[in-house]
Amino acid sequence: MGNLCHFARFDLKPAFRIDLDDLGVRYRKRAREVHPDRFADAGEREKRQVLEESAALNDAYQVLRSAPMRARYLLSLRDGELPLEVTVQDPDFLIQQMQWREELEELQDSADLPALAAFKQRLKAAQERLNDDFELCWQDSARHAEAVRLMRRMQFLEKLNHEVRDLEERLDD
Amino acid sequence: MALLQIAEPGQSPQPHQRRLAVGIDLGTTNSLVAALRSGIAEPLADAEGQVILPSAVRYHADRVEVGAGAKAAAAIDPFNTLVSIKRLMGRGLDDVQQLGEQLPYHFVAGESQMPFIDTVQGAKSPVEVSAEILRVLRQRAEQALGGELVGAVITVPAYFDDAQRQATKDAARLAGLNVLRLLNEPTAAAVAYGLDQQAEGVVAVFDLGGGTFDVSILRLTGGVFEVLATGGDTALGGDDFDMAIAGWMIAEMGLSADIEPGAQRGLLRAACAAKEALTAATSVVVGYEGWQGLLTREHFDGLIEPMVARSLKSCRRALRDAGLEAHEVEAVVLVGGSTRVPRVRTAVAELFGREPLTDIDPDQVVAIGAAIQADTLAGNRREGEELLLLDVIPLSLGLETMGGLMEKVIPRNTTIPVARGQDFTTYKDGQTAMMIHVLQGERELVSACRSLARFELRGIPPMVAGAAKIRVTFQVDADGLLSVAARELGSGVEASIQVKPSYGLTDGEITRMLQDSFQHASDDRDARALREQQVDGERLLEAVQAALAADGERLLDAEERQAIQIQMDELRSLLAGQDQAAIEQQIRRLSQITDAFAARRLDATVKAALAGRNLNEIED
Numbered sequence: 001m002g003n004l005c006h007f008a009r010f011d012l013k014p015a016f017r018i019d020l021d022d023l024g025v026r027y028r029k030r031a032r033e034v035h036p037d038r039f040a041d042a043g044e045r046e047k048r049q050v051l052e053e054s055a056a057l058n059d060a061y062q063v064l065r066s067a068p069m070r071a072r073y074l075l076s077l078r079d080g081e082l083p084l085e086v087t088v089q090d091p092d093f094l095i096q097q098m099q100w101r102e103e104l105e106e107l108q109d110s111a112d113l114p115a116l117a118a119f120k121q122r123l124k125a126a127q128e129r130l131n132d133d134f135e136l137c138w139q140d141s142a143r144h145a146e147a148v149r150l151m152r153r154m155q156f157l158e159k160l161n162h163e164v165r166d167l168e169e170r171l172d173d
Numbered sequence: 174m175a176l177l178q179i180a181e182p183g184q185s186p187q188p189h190q191r192r193l194a195v196g197i198d199l200g201t202t203n204s205l206v207a208a209l210r211s212g213i214a215e216p217l218a219d220a221e222g223q224v225i226l227p228s229a230v231r232y233h234a235d236r237v238e239v240g241a242g243a244k245a246a247a248a249i250d251p252f253n254t255l256v257s258i259k260r261l262m263g264r265g266l267d268d269v270q271q272l273g274e275q276l277p278y279h280f281v282a283g284e285s286q287m288p289f290i291d292t293v294q295g296a297k298s299p300v301e302v303s304a305e306i307l308r309v310l311r312q313r314a315e316q317a318l319g320g321e322l323v324g325a326v327i328t329v330p331a332y333f334d335d336a337q338r339q340a341t342k343d344a345a346r347l348a349g350l351n352v353l354r355l356l357n358e359p360t361a362a363a364v365a366y367g368l369d370q371q372a373e374g375v376v377a378v379f380d381l382g383g384g385t386f387d388v389s390i391l392r393l394t395g396g397v398f399e400v401l402a403t404g405g406d407t408a409l410g411g412d413d414f415d416m417a418i419a420g421w422m423i424a425e426m427g428l429s430a431d432i433e434p435g436a437q438r439g440l441l442r443a444a445c446a447a448k449e450a451l452t453a454a455t456s457v458v459v460g461y462e463g464w465q466g467l468l469t470r471e472h473f474d475g476l477i478e479p480m481v482a483r484s485l486k487s488c489r490r491a492l493r494d495a496g497l498e499a500h501e502v503e504a505v506v507l508v509g510g511s512t513r514v515p516r517v518r519t520a521v522a523e524l525f526g527r528e529p530l531t532d533i534d535p536d537q538v539v540a541i542g543a544a545i546q547a548d549t550l551a552g553n554r555r556e557g558e559e560l561l562l563l564d565v566i567p568l569s570l571g572l573e574t575m576g577g578l579m580e581k582v583i584p585r586n587t588t589i590p591v592a593r594g595q596d597f598t599t600y601k602d603g604q605t606a607m608m609i610h611v612l613q614g615e616r617e618l619v620s621a622c623r624s625l626a627r628f629e630l631r632g633i634p635p636m637v638a639g640a641a642k643i644r645v646t647f648q649v650d651a652d653g654l655l656s657v658a659a660r661e662l663g664s665g666v667e668a669s670i671q672v673k674p675s676y677g678l679t680d681g682e683i684t685r686m687l688q689d690s691f692q693h694a695s696d697d698r699d700a701r702a703l704r705e706q707q708v709d710g711e712r713l714l715e716a717v718q719a720a721l722a723a724d725g726e727r728l729l730d731a732e733e734r735q736a737i738q739i740q741m742d743e744l745r746s747l748l749a750g751q752d753q754a755a756i757e758q759q760i761r762r763l764s765q766i767t768d769a770f771a772a773r774r775l776d777a778t779v780k781a782a783l784a785g786r787n788l789n790e791i792e793d
Contacts, residue, residue, distance in 0.1 A: 028397045032561050036590060036651040040353055040550045055592040096690070165493055172425055173485055 006060035006073060014074060016135050020065055027061045067131055068154035074138055075151055093153050100160060104167065111171050120164055123157060130154050192323045194353060194551035195314045196361070196543025199303060199341065199406075201259040201329055201410060202383030202510065204228045205537060206310040207544035208318060209553070213627060214365070214544040216537050217317040225536060226313075228383075228653065229256045230305045232292040248438040251277045253292045257412055260384045261288060261299040263337030277434030283790055287340075288739075300344045307348035312700050319612070319708045324351035327548040328539050330385040331357035331568045332405030334613050335625050335655050337769045342652070350719075353550040355652040357564055358382075359389035360400060361542030362508040364560060365533055367393050375401075375501060379521050379529065380508035380539075381484060384410040388488045390495040390502065399563045402494035402586045404487040411511035413450070417476040418444035418468065422459060425466045452513045474516040481520050488524055495561050496585050505529040510536050534582060563588055570625075570647055570655060572611035575600070577619045582647050589653060594646040596662075603635040607643060630659040632666045703753040710748045710756050714741060728773045740766050 007014045010026040032038075032052045039046060063069045100123075107116050134150045137143035194207045195217070203225045207216045216224040231243035231254040237244075247254045256279070261269060265286045279291040289296035307327075314322060327350075329341050338355055345352045359378035366372065372393050380387040387405035391398055419440045432440070443461045446466055452455040456469040457748070492499055496775070505521060507529045512518065521529050533541065549559050565588055571581040572595070581596045601606065607630045614622030633641050642662040649655050660667045717737065725734055727761045747756050 024394075027660055028394060028399070028561070031563060032397070032559075035561055035563075037354070037561065041552060051648070052588050052592065053650075055590040055648065058588045058591055059593070110534065168493060169490060172489055 004056070005077070006063050009057055010064070011061045014077060016067075016070060016074060016131075016138055017065065018070070023061070023064060027057070030057055064166070067127065067152065067160075068158045070149040071134055071138070071147075071154055075147060087148075090149055090152065093149075093156070097156060097160075104160070104163060108170075110165055113171065116168065116171070120161075123164070124162060127154065127157050130157070184572075191548075191553050192551040193314075193318045193320050193551070194324050194326070194544075194547035195310075195318075195322060196326045196356075196538035196540050196545070196547045197307065197310055197328065197350075198358070198361075198543060199259065199306065199329075199344075200228055200382055200539075201257050201385060201412065202228055203536060204306050204310060205540040206314050207537070208314060208538035209544055209548045210318075212409060214541045214548075216540055217314055219313050220316075226306065227256075228258065228306055229254060230258070230302050232257075232294040232297065233726050233752065234293050237294075237305050239305050248442065249386065250437050251434040252279060253294075255290060255292075255302050256298070257384055258299050258302045260408065260412075262303065263334065263340040264288065264299075265775045277437060288483055288736070293607065299745040300340050301347060302345035303341070303344035307345055307350060311348055311350055316700070316704050319704060322350070323551050325548070326352035326354045326356050326361075326543040326550065327352055328358045328361050329381075329542050329653075330380075330405060330407055331359050331387040331389055331400075331564075332385065332407050332489045333653075334407075334568055334623055335570075335653070336623065337407065337433045338653055352652075353547055354480060356543055356546055356562070357387070357400070357655075358401065359387045359403065359508065360391070360398060360562055360564055361539045362533075363389070363391050363393070363398055363542070364507050364545050364562070365542035366504075369397060372504065373648075374503040375497065376506060377488070377502045377525060378502045378506045378508055379484075379488065379512065380405075381511040381517060382410050382509035383511065384408070384412050386410060386484050386487065388484070388491050390491050390497065396559070397561045397563065399599075400565045400588075402491045402498070403565055403567050403727050404491035404494070406487060406565070407482060410509075410515075411445075413480050414448050414477050414511065414514065414651070415444040418459075418473065421468070421472075421476055422461060422464075426461070426464050434722050448514070452515060454465050469692075470515065476516070477516060481516060483526055485520060488521075499525050503528075506538075507531050508538050540583060563652075565589060566591070566649055566652070566653060568623075569615055570649070571612050571622075572597075572645060573612060573619045578617055578621050579612050579614065582645070585651065589649045590651050592646060592648040594644045597643045597645060598639050599633065599636065599641045599643075600638055602638050604641070605633050605635055606631045607659070609635065609657065611647075611655070611657055617777055625655065626657070628657075628659075630661065630666065632664075633661045634664045636663075661748065663719050667764070696760075699753070703751060703756075706753050706756045706760070707748055710744055710760050713760055713763060714744060714748075717741060717763065720767075720770065722772075724774055724777065728777065729770060733770070736767055738772070 009030065010023060012018065012023075012026070031054070034050055036050050036054055036059055037048065039050045042050065063073050086155070104117060107119060130150055130153055134147060134154070137150070138147040193208070195206050196214075198205045205216050205225060219226070220223050227244040229240065229244035231238040231246050231250060233253070234499055240375065243254055244256065247256055247417065265280060266280065266288045269280060269288045281289045281291050281296050283289045283296065283298065287298050287300070289298050290302070311322065311325070325343055325345065327341060329338055333341070341355060342352055358376075359380045362377055362378050362380060367376070373395070374393060376391050376393060378387070378389045378391065380389075385405065385407050386409040387403065389403040390401045392401055422440060422491050423445065438752045440461060443459060445458050447459045451468070451470045451473050454466055454470070459466050459468050492502075502525050505525045505527060507518065507521065512521075512531070512535050514567045518529065546560065546562065548554060553784070565586045566583060567585060569585045570579045571579045574580045574597075580595070583591055583593050597607070607628060608627060609623040610619070610627045612619060612622040613625050616622055630643065643659060644662055645657065645659045647655060647657055658667065718741075721734070729737075740759070744756070744759045744763050
């Protein structure tokens with residue numbers, strides 16, 4: 001059971017575009033069936049199994065509801081595990097990255113909260129575009145390299161979003 | 174007696190027996206126990222009708238006093254009277270030194286790094302002190318419910334780390350309680366509210382207690398309580414408000430800050446009274462040993478502003494972690510006695526832009542929610558009606574890596590249970606052992622995180638640096654407790670531990686405490702035996718009463734009826750007392766005198782049965 005495909009756990013076919021509300025409904029239904037609270041009386045062995053099952057379900061849910069993680073997972077289903085950190089050959093995006101980082105530094109200095117909110121909105125729009133592009137190419141084996149590149153871009157954006165969150169926290173002091 | 178309880182074969186003489194389970198709110202200032210009775214969750218009262226048990230323990234030379242009496246003695250016997258002990262749970266001696274100025278106790282080192290407090294009964298750990306409180310609540314519950322408990326749900330602040338959770342579980346074990354689940358306090362409060370109001374949507378729970386602060390953001394959907402994010406501060410609460418007022422008093426009186434413990438307790442008590450008065454009044458005259466001063470609510474608000482600000486900051490962080498804006502929260506629930514402070518209420522209302530809910534007594538709501546969950550876990554709920562609580566870990570878990578840095582393995586606010594592995598490798602040729610240092614916290618530097626445990630993976634086959642692949646797996650169960658396993662993937666060499674927190678008790682210490690608690694066990698046994706005898710007596714009375722009502726006129730003459738009545742009255746008066754032996758004897762006496770009656774009833778029943786009549790027709 002532990003090796004069941006993340007999508008199969010929710011009776012879904014592997015896809016990039018998924019309805020997150022529907023996924024939530026499926027998750028809660030499954031979680032009810034395998035949560036340790038329902039096995040408070042069970043033997044140690046069964047409890048351990050349920051714990052593992054429940055943890056695996058939580059893990060699957062977390063992967064599928066995040067676009068970057070879902071994209072990465074889809075590619076790994078086909079190509080096997082992808083290394084987490086690689087030197088990305090993506091000069092166009094590199095320039096974009098540098099611009100964003102500069103902006104973030106300026107925002108840190110200016111502590112301009114409305115500008116920070118606007119910046120977040122732009123990152124969100126960039127993520128949406130990546131989602132659209134990824135959807136078009138991930139199933140096409142001829143465009144495999146492009147799909148991997150888009151997935152790496154998503155990962156960068158995710159990291160940048162974390163940095164934005166950290167900045168928000170620092171500015172909240 | 175057995176003969177009086179005539180029942181059809183296969184039919185239980187008693188109504189369906191619920192499995193007795195309780196919810197316990199083990200608080201910094203006050204503790205409560207609650208249970209479901211006739212479908213309603215309510216706190217259980219002691220013999221005097223008091224629901225709240227002050228979390229104070231006083232060690233006398235020959236006995237232990239828990240509750241209001243102990244609390245009242247805090248100023249006269251400060252070294253042996255332990256209050257706010259929850260603040261020390263799962264803490265190390267170093268942490269305690271930081272709190273030192275506020276605590277008058279004499280600390281001594283034990284086998285473990287846990288702080289022990291020197292009392293007239295010897296060194297006591299915070300775990301043992303908490304166990305005393307839990308023991309009193311367990312006895313209260315067994316008295317009130319009339320039987321042994323299958324277990325308890327014990328609440329902990331959501332922001333408690335692994336060491337603090339372990340300490341709480343150890344305390345329950347010492348008190349002879351089977352822990353069905355450790356439940357986060359804000360989640361428990363959400364259960365109490367959510368069930369009551371059939372709520373759906375996003376709810377924020379703001380829980381400011383005596384010594385801890387939690388905030389949780391939850392999504393409620395059809396009986397599922399999904400915690401989206403939690404945040405807080407395990408050293409922020411009403412105690413700090415008291416200390417702020419006490420600090421103001423000291424300054425106004427021109428006293429030096431170095432005050433002896435008895436006076437300090439006296440000051441804090443006056444400060445606490447002033448704080449409580451300011452909930453309704455806009456100013457209060459504070460008196461202490463001849464000195465008097467006027468404290469306005471406005472000034473008090475100023476004194477506590479830094480703490481209120483800290484709590485709001487935690488709320489904003491939890492919102493960010495949940496990916497929500499304040500206005501997206503559809504209901505705000507206030508929990509904990511300190512949310513009675515008007516400034517706290519207005520601050521929360523401002524942040525979320527809506528009036529918070531306070532319908533359920535903020536002191537009781539956590540215990541009530543815990544009781545509801547205990548009922549579910551004990552299996553008393555019907556299929557499909559069970560609640561489902563999906564909680565998260567409050568603080569990131571990780572490992573020490575090169576350069577004294579913490580590498581996160583499971584980030585905070587990850588839904589539990591969770592299992593996650595991370596691969597590491599050796600950094601020297603021929604390296605055969607590896608130290609695993611488990612950490613909890615949000616900071617990058619190991620020194621700024623809490624050290625949970627260290628263990629060593631040995632027997633790695635010698636390889637060139639970087640060739641070994643060591644997978645470290647973290648598993649957090651539904652109580653939020655961590656276990657860690659490490660395994661070299663090539664050779665299969667394995668090491669695993671149920672994380673014994675660095676600040677936890679050693680096995681030796683637990684053994685000693687368990688032995689100590691056996692002394693208490695005899696008291697417990699007596700209390701239980703009495704209660705069992707009382708329950709037997711009550712059942713007998715009911716049975717005889719029912720039998721008399723059914724067949725008394727028909728099968729007994731007036732004299733016989735009167736003789737039974739006298740013995741029943743006698744038993745009834747004994748049941749109100751504490752004399753177990755006398756109750757037992759009277760039960761026997763009443764049974765004997767009703768034996769003949771029982772025999773006649775049986776006879777009649779058999780005759781009726783032979784006549785083809787149903788037993789129920791006779792009983793009815």
